[in-house]
Amino acid sequence: MRVMTVIFCLFVSVMNSAVAADPLPSWNAGPTKDAIINFVKCATNDGCPLYIPPQDRIAVFDNDGTLWSEQPAYFQLMFALDRVKAMADQHPEWKTEQPFQAILENDFKAVAASGKEGLLKIMAVTHSGMTTDEFEETVRSWIKTARHPQRKVPYTQLVFEPMRELLNYLCENGFKTYIVSGGGVDFMRVWAEDIYGIPPEQVIGSSVKVKLANRDGKPVLERLAEIDFIDDKAGKPVGIHRFIGRAPVMAFGNSDGDLQMLQWTDRKPHTFKAIVHHTDAKREYAYDRQSPIGQLDKALDQAQEKGWTVIDMQKDWTRIYPKH
Template sequence: MKAFFTAILLFSTSVCAAEEILPSWNDGAARDAIIDFVECSTKDGCTKYIEPEDRIAVFDNDGTLWSEQPVYFQLMFAIDRVKEMAKDHPEWKSEQPFQAVLENDIKALKSSGQEGLMKIIAVTHAGMSTDEFAEIVHNWIATAKHPQKNKLYKELVFQPMLELLQYLRENGFKTYIFSGGGIEFMRVFAEEVYGIPPEQVIGSSIVTKYELHDGVPVLIRQPKIDFIDDKEGKPISINKFLGKRPVAAFGNSDGDLQMLQWTTAGEGSRFGLIVHHTDSEREWAYDRESAIGQLDKAFTEAKAKGWTIVDMKQDWKSIFPEK
């Protein structure tokens, strides 16, 4: 009888332990694939075992760790900055893409494309020290709210992905962000929101210049793009900053395709995952035809190469953290 109760206790404990893994994920192929990869890659003797020093996982940010609609959140930050700065720039009333921002014309702003976006980023993110910029971002993240969701932008992170980041770290993985978003924009909140320290956040950057202001050394942000960490830029920056190929990559759009290709092409155990936005009620539904976070070529390749595709509507019990 004692052996019977012991068996029941052990069974119950194992069930509870299993349920504690990725609790915001529904049972299904996506959750199973993640757990199978982590368990085997960290179990000595398993055919897919990965040495601790090689357990590197890279994540996109926009659309992968937090939402990105109706426009990228850093662009929303830049839009707010344009409106604040407009009083000193009357010429913006008739100059695109600034005119579109001041008139709240999102359609015209989107039509300006990457060139327009980079112009706005360069103007609103430069002309100040790195410390001054960090303080501006910090204040914005702490107070600005999404116009549709009426939540702080930092509250629009994906609870299932927060659990995934923690699960990987608990199993010896080092987690990095490689994003097309601005590196110094993300570094302000990445540790607080994702548990990823600044030195493990890589993104697009603008040129900075070393200067002495009243004998004090400062880094001044220049209105010139230095590097775009998107598409083929992602594996290039991974190689540049890490010096080794990751074993797992997580993205959501065609901008992440090359990162996923390069990561999963390595030898040994590899894992690729695409977050597919399918939930129009709790978040947004978009993919191949979207101007923001387009998922077309990467979606096709994910199916062909067996990368895990997360269907947000089906695979996630909840989208955002509950207060």
């Protein structure tokens, strides 16, 4: 997979050379695109006063709502709901037990009403009781066959092409890119390298506890129905410290769940902080302060107060998704 990542970067480099050296062709000309390119140019020019040594070129990205869509529900939740339906024959009690009854009856309002307790129940039964290898294969199979309920396309077709271009651009310029997401780390690691070019060791996310066990004389890691780490809000700086060990110089998010990560990056001068603002109801979705999914309220206020870059999807991107 590492070889694939190198080839991926080289391929992108060649392709970008062929499009008049524009590193971000899906971005409209303007202050947002200029801010990104100017920061990277200076960070990689040892004659610039804002030069950043290669080992310190750390860029962190939230996933849901920042690198791919997250409406009408987080895609990992959609995976969990599909898993409940697939497992229903083994659990006849779910026909009268919430929130599983609501899932089987496609009553998503009732699922939402179950709150955090209901969500934890769903995650416990769908993300545990199997080995890490079995979970990986389950996710891999789902990501190949599942379809978005509204757009009727694979979820991997709903990645943001402008952000993939940005990841490639940073890769070419010696930045090490990390996903720092509230989503499940084992869920994302299955497909992140193929879709984003980010290898599994550069994916940080929430996790369940695992234990070493023996099956048929072979060691396996079993996933337990216990939360190990929540990589969201205040957990994001903790995850960055624990798993990266260097402070980021670029950070990208889209919601209040990313605020602390942006603040953590903002402690140092000459860093780049950006928020993806969902403003395009026609090509994607438009939401911010009142949304139950990906709420952007306090972080938007702080971005405006501190002068962080706000990426307006409608104005700044010529397209949202890749061409297929």
